[in-house]
Amino acid sequence: MIYLDNAATTLHKPQVVADAVKDAIMTMGNASRGAYESALASNRVLFDTRELLNEKFNGDGPEFVAFTSNATESLNTTIRGLFGPGDHVISTAMEHNSVLRPLFYLEDAGMELSFVMTDEKGNISLEEMEGMIKDNTKGIVCTHASNLTGNMNDLEAIGQICKKHNILFVVDASQTAGVFPIDMKRMNISALCMTGHKGLLGPQGTGAICVRKGVNIRPFKVGGSGVHSYDRHHPTDMPTALEAGTANVHSLAGLRAALLYFKEQDLDALREYELSLMRMFYEGIKDIPDVKVYGDFSAAMRAPIVLMNIGDYDSSAVSDELEQRFEIATRAGAHCAPLMHQCLGTVDQGAVRFSFSHFTTKEEVLAAIEAVKILATEE
């Protein structure tokens, strides 16, 4: 199989990730629930992983990194814990449902919500975004890169807008955490939400929120904390404030191993390689008759994603042909990004998404180009 659905999850992980999960599941106890060696081993894994994430994203300290089960939980916790009725929040049409649905939930409860829509290439206007800010605007929530087009937002510029207007800045880094540089301090990010199983190459069921000092998120879940057990309320100190119940230590051990793997890699080289595969694929299919590619490929930095359709074929049928005839795994349909599909005019047809990782080979990309050529030209 040729796996080209890395925007959904990275299938190929470094061997050290699998080894770490296997080792943890056989040896590690419940973190924060005892001071014996196997429980402490779990605690050490958690703390190490917090340190590695804090270092990678230049946060305010390992204690400001809270673990979640995925980006959706990170975003629900952050959005519903920071905003509420009476607040005004600005977001974009580029968002995934993991951002949109928590925002719509709050809108139904009385929060004001504005969206910056995109142009035909899938880009937003930052002037338009800044123009939406009003007295009760509490924050901007946006993705670093669209999971549909791969287009990236300029986090540094949006962070400056938030700084200028003294509002919160929540970022969904689901598509970029890994080989793309993200600096919470330089970009003025209040809360960075991510999943561990995509670009970070960790196991599924891992995610995190990196919160800046002084940004107080109301807990989304409360319960067992391992500390202050006789208090009626959940502890308010980070990271305990945003964590309740047994941590997914066995999988987080895998995420830790992935983060250590990244520390030994040249991230710029990995990113350039991923982008070179994306451009090779884009160049290989963009001029095929009947093939329509979406997104802006003029930007130097974008996520390694190519979104396309063939004629007016149902995107699901194209993806199924790719799988059945060529053993190429892609993602068709709506990709949980309804507003982005509205902006691209692809609500009815959906689109076929190809997404690459640094474990993808050039030969696999060439095979995918050939497959698209065959599908687009055969009678």
Next chain:
Amino acid sequence: MSLLAKEVKIRWVKRKQNKRVFMRSKTLTLVITFPSTAMAMKMEKEMQSDHMPGRIIPVPKAITSSCGLAYITAPEHEELMRNKMLEKEIRFDDIVTLML
């Protein structure tokens, strides 16, 4: 009786013979508690990297009826610990001396 149970019983008998019934002998110990487990882990890691003596234990009931982790070391290290925690930005709840 299982092998493991037999082994535990042997350990217990040996302790009784040594007149160390139920617990090890108590010594005066410096106990530091923290606002979160993450901070306790930061303490352990920073102290280990500086080769400082000490270890993590469950928080003694004498300090709080709650649960959690504490760091213990010898009482003579108190000032050193306070300085290290200040230097390493390790927030603590309490520092007490107990017979443990």
